[in-house]
Amino acid sequence: xAEGVMEPQSGFLLDLQGVxxxxxxxxxxxxxDFRLRAGEVxxxxxxxxxxxxxxxxxITGIVQPDSASAMTFRGQxxxxxxxxxxxxxxxxxxxxxxxxxxxLSVADxxxxxxxxxxxxGLIDRGRMRREAKALLERLRQTIDPDRPxxxxxxxxxxxxxxxxxxxxxxxxxxxxxxxxxxxxxxxAVLFEVIRSLRADGKGIVYISHRLGEIFxxxxxxxVLRDGHMVHRGAVADLDEAALIRHMVGRSITDQYPYxxxxxxPERLAVEDLSAEGVNGVSFTAAGGEILGFAGxxxxxxxxxxxxxxxxxxxxxGSVRVDGAEVRLRHPRDGVAAGIAYVxxxxxxEGLIQAHSIRTNMSLAALTQLCGPxxxxxxxxxxxxxxxxxxxxxxxxxxxxxxxxxxxxGNQQKISLAKALMLSPKVVILDEPTRGVDVGAxxxxxxxxxxxxxxxxxxxxxxxxxxxxxxxxxxxxxMAGGRITGRFGRDEATQEKIMACAIx
Amino acid sequence: MTTLIRFLSRNKPLVGLIVxxxxxxxxxxxxxxxxxxxxxxxxxxxxxxxAVGMTYVILSGGIDLSVGSVLAFCGAVCAWLVAGDLSIxxxxxxxxxLGAGLGAVNGIVIGTGGVQPFVATLVAMTMLRGATLVFxxxxxxxxxxxxxxxxxxxxxxxYLLGIxxxxxxxxxxxxxxxxxxxxxxxxxxxxxxGGNEVVARLSGIRVNLEKTTIYALxxxxxALAGVxxxxxxxxxxxxxxxxxxxxxIAAVVVGGTSLSGxxxxxxxxxxGALIIGVLNNALNLMDVSxxxxxxxxxxxxxxxxxxxxxxxx
Numbered sequence: 001x002a003e004g005v006m007e008p009q010s011g012f013l014l015d016l017q018g019v020x021x022x023x024x025x026x027x028x029x030x031x032x033d034f035r036l037r038a039g040e041v042x043x044x045x046x047x048x049x050x051x052x053x054x055x056x057x058x059i060t061g062i063v064q065p066d067s068a069s070a071m072t073f074r075g076q077x078x079x080x081x082x083x084x085x086x087x088x089x090x091x092x093x094x095x096x097x098x099x100x101x102x103x104l105s106v107a108d109x110x111x112x113x114x115x116x117x118x119x120x121g122l123i124d125r126g127r128m129r130r131e132a133k134a135l136l137e138r139l140r141q142t143i144d145p146d147r148p149x150x151x152x153x154x155x156x157x158x159x160x161x162x163x164x165x166x167x168x169x170x171x172x173x174x175x176x177x178x179x180x181x182x183x184x185x186x187x188a189v190l191f192e193v194i195r196s197l198r199a200d201g202k203g204i205v206y207i208s209h210r211l212g213e214i215f216x217x218x219x220x221x222x223v224l225r226d227g228h229m230v231h232r233g234a235v236a237d238l239d240e241a242a243l244i245r246h247m248v249g250r251s252i253t254d255q256y257p258y259x260x261x262x263x264x265p266e267r268l269a270v271e272d273l274s275a276e277g278v279n280g281v282s283f284t285a286a287g288g289e290i291l292g293f294a295g296x297x298x299x300x301x302x303x304x305x306x307x308x309x310x311x312x313x314x315x316x317g318s319v320r321v322d323g324a325e326v327r328l329r330h331p332r333d334g335v336a337a338g339i340a341y342v343x344x345x346x347x348x349e350g351l352i353q354a355h356s357i358r359t360n361m362s363l364a365a366l367t368q369l370c371g372p373x374x375x376x377x378x379x380x381x382x383x384x385x386x387x388x389x390x391x392x393x394x395x396x397x398x399x400x401x402x403x404x405x406x407x408x409g410n411q412q413k414i415s416l417a418k419a420l421m422l423s424p425k426v427v428i429l430d431e432p433t434r435g436v437d438v439g440a441x442x443x444x445x446x447x448x449x450x451x452x453x454x455x456x457x458x459x460x461x462x463x464x465x466x467x468x469x470x471x472x473x474x475x476x477x478m479a480g481g482r483i484t485g486r487f488g489r490d491e492a493t494q495e496k497i498m499a500c501a502i503x
Numbered sequence: 504m505t506t507l508i509r510f511l512s513r514n515k516p517l518v519g520l521i522v523x524x525x526x527x528x529x530x531x532x533x534x535x536x537x538x539x540x541x542x543x544x545x546x547x548x549x550x551x552x553x554a555v556g557m558t559y560v561i562l563s564g565g566i567d568l569s570v571g572s573v574l575a576f577c578g579a580v581c582a583w584l585v586a587g588d589l590s591i592x593x594x595x596x597x598x599x600x601l602g603a604g605l606g607a608v609n610g611i612v613i614g615t616g617g618v619q620p621f622v623a624t625l626v627a628m629t630m631l632r633g634a635t636l637v638f639x640x641x642x643x644x645x646x647x648x649x650x651x652x653x654x655x656x657x658x659x660x661x662y663l664l665g666i667x668x669x670x671x672x673x674x675x676x677x678x679x680x681x682x683x684x685x686x687x688x689x690x691x692x693x694x695x696x697g698g699n700e701v702v703a704r705l706s707g708i709r710v711n712l713e714k715t716t717i718y719a720l721x722x723x724x725x726a727l728a729g730v731x732x733x734x735x736x737x738x739x740x741x742x743x744x745x746x747x748x749x750x751x752i753a754a755v756v757v758g759g760t761s762l763s764g765x766x767x768x769x770x771x772x773x774x775g776a777l778i779i780g781v782l783n784n785a786l787n788l789m790d791v792s793x794x795x796x797x798x799x800x801x802x803x804x805x806x807x808x809x810x811x812x813x814x815x816x
Contacts, residue, residue, distance in 0.1 A: 331704055353699070354765055359691060
């Protein structure tokens with residue numbers, strides 16, 4: 001796996017060995033080594049779910065590793081059991097979602113919780129302002145320390161975060177996708193700042209999906225895949241193709257049962273659709289077809305799915321189902337047009353966790369189960385729910401059981417059943433196997449194929465590449481809210497998709 | 504027998520009510536008389552009617568602080584209409600409609616306007632109290648001595664088959680609203696909106712419309728309570744209903760409904776309202792001063808909620 005002989009521990013700013021971590025019996029990190037020197041910019045890359053964020057959460061003391069693993073920082077053996085410990089030791093993390101209070105000033109944000117006091121015990125505002133200004137000047141920024149942070153651009157806000165990290169005397173700064181919301185100019189400024197931090201002897205961990213940035217900025221790279229460290233080395237020794245191979249190099253097994261179906265008539269036509277996070281997307285999909293959507297996190301797949309369903313406001317474009325144009329202003333319109341959406345986040349968007357299986361499953365289709373006066377025909381409801389419970393072999397203590405007591409796989413089955421009770425024509429599945437164990441996955445793939453065989457049109461949005469390649473008839477790749485690649489089943493490969501996804 | 508035990512273990516407030524009544528019966532011989540029990544029911548009926556609407560609101564994840572003011576305003580308007588000798592068959596429906604309309608405004612401000620229920624209904628509570636004082640000029644409005652006034656009195660003070668009319672009204676309200684809550688789509692949607700608004704919306708529910716309807720129902724029932732109270736007193740007091748929102752909330756909470764929404768029953772609210780009613784009555788029978796009554800009431804509410812939170816954890 002990792003090449004090279006064991007290097008001596010001395011000389012590293014941060015040195016982790018054999019880190020392991022699991023959640024609910026699922027291994028997220030397995031024997032990962034991670035080390036970097038002072039004055040080094042280390043890229044950390046990997047697909048969604050490869051374990052990058054868990055590794056960073058361990059380094060910053062937010063979670064504790066399972067296995068006995070050695071961690072040294074600045075030559076000393078350390079064990080962080082709270083974020084505070086890592087901060088005090090000199091490790092700062094700049095999250096993708098910036099941690100700033102928009103209504104407070106720049107200086108307030110930099111010194112939050114550690115405001116300098118004068119002799120009377122009052123906050124020394126003059127000193128806060130002066131030192132904030134000095135820190136920002138070190139970053140070649142001319143931001144007024146009195147301005148509220150909310151009035152700054154995202155790039156400037158990032159500089160405030162970096163200034164805060166410097167004010168903590170951080171020796172190691174971790175940046176998670178820092179350029180995601182930046183303009184090209186802001187990115188260039190950020191790179192310059194990172195290079196000057198490197199010159200000052202700081203260690204930088206740079207997490208990014210954008211391979212181009214890694215070649216432009218970083219000295220070395222660590223690649224994670226499925227919780228393992230699969231590569232570590234100098235960036236100069238690699239090219240982009242090699243990096244992609246390291247990231248995605250899994251083999252596809254037959255756990256993804258493809259079902260060939262004769263192409264049916266066109267059922268869904270999306271034309272020039274624009275909405276929040278979606279820019280001019282056009283495609284068609286037929287009955288009996290699984291159309292896969294690939295892309296990195298934030299590429300716009302979920303937003304596209306919600307827009308087609310009516311859950312977000314459309315700016316332009318049209319959606320037709322079986323040739324008839326649909327006016328989409330509310331999820332209700334999607335439901336009425338025969339579009340069902342199974343959300344990615346079952347807890348927040350899919351199911352009411354504290355309510356029963358029965359009321360959850362019938363919620364969307366309740367109108368069809370009501371008699372005059374909006375009275376629920378409880379017998380019919382029970383029959384319908386029981387039918388799905390049997391067909392999907394849901395394991396639960398009866399249909400009165402609260403959804404939160406069920407496993408992820410069984411919850412996903414309920415979520416699927418809830419959508420199918422509407423007898424939809426188009427089903428949008430957003431990450432249908434996230435948090436679902438291997439056995440239940442296989443069952444869910446079977447259910448998806450059953451729907452396909454019945455002539456439904458299925459949009460499958462997934463970050464699980466083998467799943468996408470295994471099940472889809474065609475694959476569209478999204479990046480930045482646009483479709484950046486279209487592949488037939490036979491021509492699609494992980495490498496090609498990844499190349500489009502980071503375009 | 505085992506089904507009875509299971510039923511009681513799932514209805515702790517009911518057990519509390521039974522224990523409370525037994526204890527009071529031992530301490531005060533005049534408690535368990537038909538007259539006194541009917542008296543409790545009549546005194547409870549107004550709070551109970553308000554608490555039904557409050558249950559819907561709290562189940563949907565909201566709160567309605569304006570019920571006391573809606574009660575006063577609609578009661579005053581009703582008294583004024585009756586004093587003008589308008590038939591009660593017009594005066595009462597008009598007052599109820601007014602209450603529903605005021606509630607609907609709350610719902611629109613909360614749903615479409617996105618204002619927090621606490622704030623929106625606090626504003627309504629303040630403004631409507633002011634409106635009531637303006638409308639009544641700060642003085643009680645008596646219903647007068649017309650034919651309408653005589654008919655009107657029976658709504659509050661009359662008997663139907665030996666049972667006080669307000670008790671009959673409250674019983675009908677509980678029965679109808681209980682069926683609506685458990686058997687209809689509207690009831691299911693009420694639970695869903697309170698259980699998880701995002702899920703509700705993504706299930707095709709028009710959440711704002713639901714909220715408007717729910718607050719309209721709460722307003723309508725507050726107005727109904729106002730009508731009953733006005734009829735009983737034969738006059739509308741401008742300060743009527745002050746603090747009633749807290750009694751209604753207490754009944755809902757003692758009845759085991761979660762303030763965070765999505766969980767609870769109307770039956771629990773009925774029991775909760777009765778617990779508070781019995782407690783008030785018992786403390787009166789035992790000649791406890793009203794100052795101590797408040798302390799005792801608070802303690803019982805705390806006990807009920809603590810017992811309930813133990814159950815859910």
